[in-house]
Amino acid sequence: MAERAARHCCLGWDFSTQQVKVVAVDAELSVFYEDSVHFDRDLVEFGTQGGVHVHKDGLTVTSPVLMWVQQHGSVYWKTGASQVLTSLSPDLPLREQLQACFSISNCPVWMDSSTAAQCRQLEAAVGGAQALSLLTGSRAYERFTGNQIAKIYQQNPEAYSHTERISLVSSFAASLFLGSYSPVDYSDGSGMNLLQIQDKVWSQACLGACAPRLEEKLGRPVPSCSIVGAISSYFVQRYGFPPECKVVAFTGDNPASLAGMRLEEGDIAVSLGTSDTLFLWLQEPTPALEGHIFCNPVDPQHYMALLCFKNGSLMREKIRDESASGSWSKFSKALQSTGMGNSGNLGFYFDVMEITPEIIGRHRFTAENHEVSAFPQDVEIRALIEGQFMAKKIHAEALGYRVMPKTKILATGGASHNRDILQVLADVFGAPVYVIDTANSACVGSAYRAFHGLAAGTDMPFAEIVKLAPNPRLVATPTPGASQVYEALLQRYAMLEQRVLSQTRGPPE
Numbered sequence: 001m002a003e004r005a006a007r008h009c010c011l012g013w014d015f016s017t018q019q020v021k022v023v024a025v026d027a028e029l030s031v032f033y034e035d036s037v038h039f040d041r042d043l044v045e046f047g048t049q050g051g052v053h054v055h056k057d058g059l060t061v062t063s064p065v066l067m068w069v070q071q072h073g074s075v076y077w078k079t080g081a082s083q084v085l086t087s088l089s090p091d092l093p094l095r096e097q098l099q100a101c102f103s104i105s106n107c108p109v110w111m112d113s114s115t116a117a118q119c120r121q122l123e124a125a126v127g128g129a130q131a132l133s134l135l136t137g138s139r140a141y142e143r144f145t146g147n148q149i150a151k152i153y154q155q156n157p158e159a160y161s162h163t164e165r166i167s168l169v170s171s172f173a174a175s176l177f178l179g180s181y182s183p184v185d186y187s188d189g190s191g192m193n194l195l196q197i198q199d200k201v202w203s204q205a206c207l208g209a210c211a212p213r214l215e216e217k218l219g220r221p222v223p224s225c226s227i228v229g230a231i232s233s234y235f236v237q238r239y240g241f242p243p244e245c246k247v248v249a250f251t252g253d254n255p256a257s258l259a260g261m262r263l264e265e266g267d268i269a270v271s272l273g274t275s276d277t278l279f280l281w282l283q284e285p286t287p288a289l290e291g292h293i294f295c296n297p298v299d300p301q302h303y304m305a306l307l308c309f310k311n312g313s314l315m316r317e318k319i320r321d322e323s324a325s326g327s328w329s330k331f332s333k334a335l336q337s338t339g340m341g342n343s344g345n346l347g348f349y350f351d352v353m354e355i356t357p358e359i360i361g362r363h364r365f366t367a368e369n370h371e372v373s374a375f376p377q378d379v380e381i382r383a384l385i386e387g388q389f390m391a392k393k394i395h396a397e398a399l400g401y402r403v404m405p406k407t408k409i410l411a412t413g414g415a416s417h418n419r420d421i422l423q424v425l426a427d428v429f430g431a432p433v434y435v436i437d438t439a440n441s442a443c444v445g446s447a448y449r450a451f452h453g454l455a456a457g458t459d460m461p462f463a464e465i466v467k468l469a470p471n472p473r474l475v476a477t478p479t480p481g482a483s484q485v486y487e488a489l490l491q492r493y494a495m496l497e498q499r500v501l502s503q504t505r506g507p508p509e
């Protein structure tokens with residue numbers, strides 16, 4: 001116990017959709033402790049499913065602020081909350097003391113798609129979608145915080161006017177550890193449609209289009225490796241944190257995963273968590289109408305590209321329950337018993353409105369491109385997984401990404417435990433798939449970033465900080481013949497995606 005107490009370490013936290021996770025990493029970069037609190041299972045009193053509440057309109061998705069949630073969520077601190085935060089009593093739990101501190105108790109999270117009107121208003125205010133993308137790295141996205149704030153301001157102006165501070169989930173969590181408001185970091189701040197990603201300042205045009213007096217409620221953004229302060233006396237007295245412990249700015253889960261996986265140029269990271277996300281390291285920003293460009297969390301001169309797919313693990317779980325009696329091992333057997341290319345059968349599975357592309361519903365096609373309403377169970381499972389990965393390859397290529405001979409795919413997130421799923425990933429992309437020792441790359445990356453933040457004054461590059469970290473492990477290589485099978489199938493998938501998209505949107509006006 002005494003030895004554990006003396007161990008110099010950094011904690012990495014991941015406030016994700018379904019749970020809060022933590023890892024402790026020592027000075028040799030070994031992970032020596034992991035834990036989590038699962039919202040549905042461990043905090044049943046909040047009544048969440050998959051960590052969230054989906055409202056009747058099917059578009060609004062929130063989480064109780066007192067439980068807590070996920071990045072691109074936003075927290076609305078009520079006037080006077082700062083006072084409470086700085087004078088917390090170590091004898092009482094946070095939940096009890098903070099319950100009156102929020103002007104909004106059910107906060108929009110990243111799955112929310114209810115702000116289409118605010119998105120159109122923001123794009124119009126800055127000269128269109130492309131102009132907004134050039135400025136902030138993304139066209140207007142429903143889940144991004146600027147649009148969420150605009151909706152709160154329009155629908156609940158009283159709550160907005162009683163808000164003294166708006167945090168992202170990342171800066172909110174850091175604020176709890178600090179005992180005062182933490183600034184937003186550049187990288188998570190890039191997911192708001194409010195930050196000018198090249199100049200790293202709030203865009204006055206975007207702030208003005210979303211809500212009045214917003215700049216003062218957001219505070220100034222800071223570099224991701226900034227030390228934002230010392231741990232609050234609440235955590236020292238109640239939980240025994242050493243008083244000299246520092247808090248490094250918190251960031252989003254994907255920027256943190258980029259750090260955790262030590263991504264190199266040319267590699268692609270695939271996170272298979274609640275959401276499926278792809279991300280790449282970029283030297284130069286190349287904003288487009290699809291996907292996002294974020295400030296890089298470990299190198300202030302560089303950027304990262306990100307694509308987010310909403311129908312990830314929860315969709316896989318549904319098909320597992322319907323077609324594999326709720327068992328991942330039966331799900332895997334179905335992948336093993338069906339061949340690459342699924343005899344030409346191909347499917348789209350979007351039970352909730354997808355982000356990339358904006359499609360909802362299930363659509364299944366035979367080898368002759370006839371739409372059918374069902375597939376046999378094994379075919380259904382392969383169609384889901386092949387479809388999910390084909391979509392990722394097609395949309396990554398639309399962002400300019402190309403698989404090269406030295407490309408590594410780095411997989412993380414809950415579904416990266418499943419080798420059969422990763423085999424399909426290797427086959428569809430035609431590249432080897434690697435994993436790091438823990439699927440919790442966002443947590444590990446947060447701890448690595450903390451070491452980087454502590455050394456930041458020394459100008460030490462991130463790569464130098466993490467050079468002792470274990471190398472990723474090879475788990476799947478492409479099956480011979482895979483590229484021939486998927487070359488043709490990818491073209492059909494792209495063509496059918498366009499067909500489904502035009503059916504969903506209706507004919508052009």
Ligand SMILES: Nc1ncnc2c1ncn2[C@@H]1O[C@H](COP(=O)(O)OP(=O)(O)O)[C@@H](O)[C@H]1O
Pocket residue numbers: 016017018019272273274275313314316317328412413414415416417418421
């Ligand atoms: N063996 C498995 N095969 C496929 N998916 C899995 C497996 N084990 C866990 N998962 C998926 O991992 C998901 C959780 O991933 P995780 O990265 O922990 O999510 P988050 O960080 O968003 O809370 C679960 O919803 C589950 O569907």
Ligand SMILES: O=C(CO)[C@@H](O)[C@H](O)COP(=O)(O)O
Pocket residue numbers: 016017018070071072110143191253254273274275276277308
């Ligand atoms: O919205 C995004 C990325 O833009 C998602 O990546 C969310 O951040 C969800 O993360 P997980 O809970 O799936 O880790």
